[in-house]
Amino acid sequence: MTIFSFWIFDRHCNCIYSREWTQVLNPATESSGTINAKANEDNAKLLFGVLFSLRNIARKVGDTPEQENTLNSFATAKYRAHFYESPSGLRLCILSDLETQNLQTQLRDVYSNIYVEHIVKNPLSPVDFKPGSKITNQRFIRLVDRYLGPQ
Amino acid sequence: MIQSLFILNRSGGLIYQHDLNDGLNKLSANEHLILAGTIHGVFAIASKLTPTAVKVSAQPRAQSQGSAVNGNTSGLKSIETDKFSMYIFQTLTGVKFLLVTDPAQGDLNSGCDTAENVLRKIYALYADYVMKNPFYEIDMPIRVDLFDRKIAELVKAL
Amino acid sequence: MTEITPQVNATCLDLLINEMVPLAIRTTRELKQSYEQAIESLVPQISIKDEDTGDVEILNSELLHSEDVTHKLENCGYSIGIRLSEVLIYKDSQNEILKNLELLNIMKFICRDVWRELYGKQMDNLRTNHRGTFVLIDNAFKTFQRFDSPVDLQDTIYKCKPYLWISSGIIRGVLKSFGVDSLITPEITKFPMVSFNIQTNV
Numbered sequence: 001m002t003i004f005s006f007w008i009f010d011r012h013c014n015c016i017y018s019r020e021w022t023q024v025l026n027p028a029t030e031s032s033g034t035i036n037a038k039a040n041e042d043n044a045k046l047l048f049g050v051l052f053s054l055r056n057i058a059r060k061v062g063d064t065p066e067q068e069n070t071l072n073s074f075a076t077a078k079y080r081a082h083f084y085e086s087p088s089g090l091r092l093c094i095l096s097d098l099e100t101q102n103l104q105t106q107l108r109d110v111y112s113n114i115y116v117e118h119i120v121k122n123p124l125s126p127v128d129f130k131p132g133s134k135i136t137n138q139r140f141i142r143l144v145d146r147y148l149g150p151q
Numbered sequence: 152m153i154q155s156l157f158i159l160n161r162s163g164g165l166i167y168q169h170d171l172n173d174g175l176n177k178l179s180a181n182e183h184l185i186l187a188g189t190i191h192g193v194f195a196i197a198s199k200l201t202p203t204a205v206k207v208s209a210q211p212r213a214q215s216q217g218s219a220v221n222g223n224t225s226g227l228k229s230i231e232t233d234k235f236s237m238y239i240f241q242t243l244t245g246v247k248f249l250l251v252t253d254p255a256q257g258d259l260n261s262g263c264d265t266a267e268n269v270l271r272k273i274y275a276l277y278a279d280y281v282m283k284n285p286f287y288e289i290d291m292p293i294r295v296d297l298f299d300r301k302i303a304e305l306v307k308a309l
Numbered sequence: 310m311t312e313i314t315p316q317v318n319a320t321c322l323d324l325l326i327n328e329m330v331p332l333a334i335r336t337t338r339e340l341k342q343s344y345e346q347a348i349e350s351l352v353p354q355i356s357i358k359d360e361d362t363g364d365v366e367i368l369n370s371e372l373l374h375s376e377d378v379t380h381k382l383e384n385c386g387y388s389i390g391i392r393l394s395e396v397l398i399y400k401d402s403q404n405e406i407l408k409n410l411e412l413l414n415i416m417k418f419i420c421r422d423v424w425r426e427l428y429g430k431q432m433d434n435l436r437t438n439h440r441g442t443f444v445l446i447d448n449a450f451k452t453f454q455r456f457d458s459p460v461d462l463q464d465t466i467y468k469c470k471p472y473l474w475i476s477s478g479i480i481r482g483v484l485k486s487f488g489v490d491s492l493i494t495p496e497i498t499k500f501p502m503v504s505f506n507i508q509t510n511v
């Protein structure tokens with residue numbers, strides 16, 4: 001199983017965290033890939049657009065009076081995107097290879113055990129991000145890397 | 152179980168929509184058009200989002216040569232939701248076939264292959280009963296009873 | 310009939326404590342402004358505007374380490390301390406420590422009973438020069454467990470400091486309830502390790 005990147009969008013539809021891993025670990029810097037890279041801004045918008053459109057289709061076609069339908073993932077021939085939306089409107093997304101089929105538990109874990117614990121319960125971190133501001137808190141980055149990053 | 156079938160022409164216009172079962176919400180004609188347009192757009196964007204790591208590792212394949220728009224084989228293929236799955240198959244001419252089914256059980260990749268098989272069969276029917284029909288005008292909505300019947304037979308036989 | 314032990318949700322309590330410093334800054338700021346603006350009016354407007362929900366700009370206020378804010382927080386802790394020690398003594402009247410009320414025992418009471426009640430753990434170290442000065446050390450201060458500034462460690466420590474005044478006030482309150490006057494300086498030695506320097510012969 002390979003995870004390529006991880007994204008968080010807040011309820012204002014802004015990307016507040018993006019992490020892309022390159023699979024070749026650079027021993028010198030210990031971490032590989034990019035965090036909140038400027039170059040990924042456009043990709044973030046595209047990804048959000050795709051997730052948002054597909055989620056709306058999912059809701060329109062699949063909602064029942066008793067239950068809302070949820071979008072779990074979409075796939076192309078090259079990768080799979082896993083999606084989780086919290087009831088508060090926070091949206092998390094992981095891009096992985098096609099072998100990785102279901103990351104709902106992992107997304108929920110990141111939300112409840114990392115985001116809620118270290119962003120929401122951390123009084124030094126905002127919970128409502130201004131446009132353009134990102135999560136830069138080191139402990140959060142470290143925990144996400146340890147949980148989702150290449151071993 | 153197959154719920155419905157959509158066919159989109161190369162510019163994203165909806166030319167065929169048929170509910171084959173009634174497990175999901177009935178949409179209006181307008182909503183069908185919006186859905187088709189959205190999928191058409193998302194299909195292309197999804198391939199742009201391919202992670203750099205895959206681009207690097209993948210061998211240069213046939214699709215990288217030439218810039219034929221329709222040759223895009225890395226676009227959106229499947230969507231998984233709690234209540235349904237959707238599979239998309241684009242032909243080399245840019246026509247898209249969309250199949251909405253009950254949610255996938257078990258391995259998603261093999262589910263995708265099964266769906267693609269069905270979609271290829273539908274493509275064959277399309278070629279046989281729509282393209283070969285002299286009264287059908289290209290890119291216009293498909294109103295061919297024989298095609299409807301063949302699709303129904305195919306779905307029943309699955 | 311079974312008696313239900315009253316319980317407090319730890320998260321709610323944490324969030325409430327997290328809000329204490331911003332609240333102290335806001336009230337200080339609003340009070341200052343309303344006094345400046347309307348000295349003639351005898352009723353100052355002290356309602357707090359809902360201006361900065363969700364962000365942490367408030368902690369960048371120059372009031373963060375001001376006398377007023379420090380004083381408010383310390384006082385808050387002080388009243389909690391005075392009451393808390395009463396509750397703990399009542400709950401545990403058999404406590405060995407309380408049978409001999411010398412200063413060292415009172416400190417032990419703070420390290421064990423008070424700290425366990427507040428933070429679910431004991432103080433890790435207690436030092437004294439036997440001349441009325443004590444240093445209480447907690448190697449992993451619970452309030453700071455999730456504190457992490459988006460800027461850097463230095464910023465984290467800078468903004469954590471005011472929270473210590475609450476605990477420092479609590480200690481002063483507990484000591485006061487035993488009739489001991491004290492001067493306490495809290496310090497973040499090595500985040501999240503904290504120490505409280507207590508002088509009792511004041």
